[in-house]
Amino acid sequence: MxxxxxxxxxxxxxxxxxxxxxxxxxxxxxxxxxxxxxxxxxxxxxxxxxxxxxxxxxxxxxxxxxxxxxxxxxxxxxxxxxxxxxxxxxxxxxxxxxxxxxxxxxxxxxxxxxxxxxxxxxxxxxxxxxxxxxxxxxxxxxxxxxxxxxxxxxxxxxxxxxxxxxxxxxxxxFRPATHVDDPAQTREWNRGAYLVQGLGHCSACHTSRNALGAGGELTDLSGGLIPMQNWYAPSLASPTEAGLADWPLAEIEQLLRTGISPRATVLGPMAEVVLHSTQHLDPGDIRAMAVFLKSLPPAPTDTDPREVALPAAPVRDRGAKIYTDQCMSCHGEGGKGQPGTYPALAGNRAVTMASTANLVQVVLHGGFPPATQGNPRPYGMPPYALTLSDADVAAVLTYVRTSWGNRAAPVSELAVNQQRSSGR
Incomplete structure (x- = not known):
């Protein structure tokens, strides 16, 4: 042997x-x-x-x-x-x-x-x-x-x-390649594909990687955990994550240009992308990227909210109290948020998607949208790493994920501890 x-x-x-x-x-x-x-x-x-x-x-x-x-x-x-x-x-x-x-x-x-x-x-x-x-x-x-x-x-x-x-x-x-326009698509779509798949290298973050660090195809934007950063880059095709198929083009353009839109706010690594890159692009290139991203075929979701059980009463009560004391002044009594300042939590895909990495990151370490010309003084989230215990963070996130019509799996104390221990 x-x-x-x-x-x-x-x-x-x-x-x-x-x-x-x-x-x-x-x-x-x-x-x-x-x-x-x-x-x-x-x-x-x-x-x-x-x-x-x-x-x-x-x-x-x-x-x-x-x-x-x-x-x-x-x-x-x-x-x-x-x-x-x-x-x-x-x-x-x-x-x-x-x-x-x-x-x-x-x-x-x-x-x-x-x-x-x-x-x-x-x-x-x-x-x-x-x-x-x-x-x-x-x-x-x-x-x-x-x-x-x-x-x-x-x-x-x-x-x-x-x-x-x-x-x-x-x-x-790896195989060297060249960009080839798709004759079945418009010139605008092809420009967007070139920017997203080439210069923008979006799938470097928005796809999962194997044990040797290799990602999927450049067209694979199905989401993945960014190695060593503990942020999850959501799927740009899944309707339960960050799929854009049902968004108006103007809102996609607004998000890429300013970092905020009526439906989403960028935080973490994506905030750096908007800050240093996309806000500086020509309107035509931003629109081309929006056209391409909106055209991505919807990917199937891996979760069924109807199968998620409600948390135990002690966990829910603990989470409700923490939300009232720490969160409600900004995000509202019913999780409705404040338009243009603090995002709504009710019906928010970032709250209910399967991966909870970003939620834990934001609660522990805080998060701010980028300061852009269209949003020069962004409102942000303060860090609670020194204020809330792992059990507190798990409880309040579980409460948010199961309230106001949200139906998502609870957040475990272990998941919070693992992210806190690994740092940012």
Whole structure:
């Protein structure tokens, strides 16, 4: 038995080595020289807009650091990846890169020297960016002031830290691709699909991931827990989560532009997306994204509210008292909220969907919509981590999920404790 296991391990190692050799030989150094002439103002402006659409600065800027100089930690189940310096510094940034180097990074997930990049950089999505858009992005980045900031070494566990492991992962889950318009759809729909599936990389959050960190297809927006952040990105197709099929287009556009709408408010990671990206997009691009998202075919729900039993009387009474003392002044006696300020809890899909991760996050740590031009002074939720115990949080959320016509499963004290223990 031991010999069989050893043979299997050596066989897998040999397969990994062969795949790595194949990948590496296919991606050696490119010997192109950096552009000699400065980019045009038009290209820089176009690239700046595309960088906003892709929300590139958020990940490639350390908190309190120089824009695009990298160093921001991205925690993953396999360790920490640090974003790279994208300023045109020749020693530490992309100052020595050519247009071909940059295109290859976006389209194939390879660095200047052919080294495989970790998929924390979403090249599974940027592979669909057109060559013209890639060039504009490159021109914008090389127009920035250079920042001499060395890239930090990633802190990943073995074997995830090896190029061989990356090569195996890519062989299983990545194929370079290009965006192709659907001739059966309108030009506006195709523009929305390009932004959502490529630059916007929406499915990087709004889809579940397997044990090796691979997500589903780019068209899969069925929701998933964001690794290490304990926020759940809801399904954009399910009518019981964040499906938009029955929304007016104007309300979808309003949500993407301001972070609030009559039917929803964005919090957590999505608030950062609106703050740094979508609020800055042209109205035509926001509408195109809305058209595409509204067209997603409705996905079946995995819950049946009719089968949910009411909580025990002591839990419900405890939750009702906490709601009266802590919540009612904002969210109302009947959970109706206050239009434009505090969201209604009655009939709210964010309250009743199967995953309770976001509810627990908001009660423990608070949450604010983004400050946008259309909503410059957003009302938010204060944190209660130091005020309410795990049992208190579970009770009040169970009360909210089973009151005013809401029919959803109770929240357990264990679920609250797990999220509190893991931090934000």
């Amino acid at each position: 031991k010999r069989l296991l050893l043979a299997l391990l050596f066989g897998l190692a040999g397969l990994g080595l062969l795949v790595w050799m194949f990948n590496f030989w296919g991606g050696g150094k490119l010997h192109d020289l950096p552009p000699g002439a400065p980019p045009t103002a038009e290209q820089v402006a176009r690239g700046a807009y595309l960088a906003r659409a892709g929300n590139c600065m958020l990940c490639h800027t350390e908190r309190g650091g120089t824009s695009y100089a990298g160093g921001r930690p991205v925690d993953t189940p396999f360790g920490t990846v640090y974003s790279s310096n994208l300023t045109p510094d020749t020693a530490t940034g992309i100052g020595g890169w050519s247009v071909a180097h940059f295109r290859r990074a976006l389209h194939e997930g390879r660095s200047r020297d052919g080294r495989l990049l970790y998929p924390a950089f979403p090249y599974t999505h940027t592979t669909r960016i057109t060559g013209a858009d890639a060039d504009a992005l490159f021109d914008y980045l090389r127009s920035l002031p250079p920042a001499n900031k060395p890239n930090r070494a990633h802190r990943l566990r073995w074997p995830y830290s090896t190029q061989a492991a990356l090569a195996v992962w890519r062989a299983m889950y």
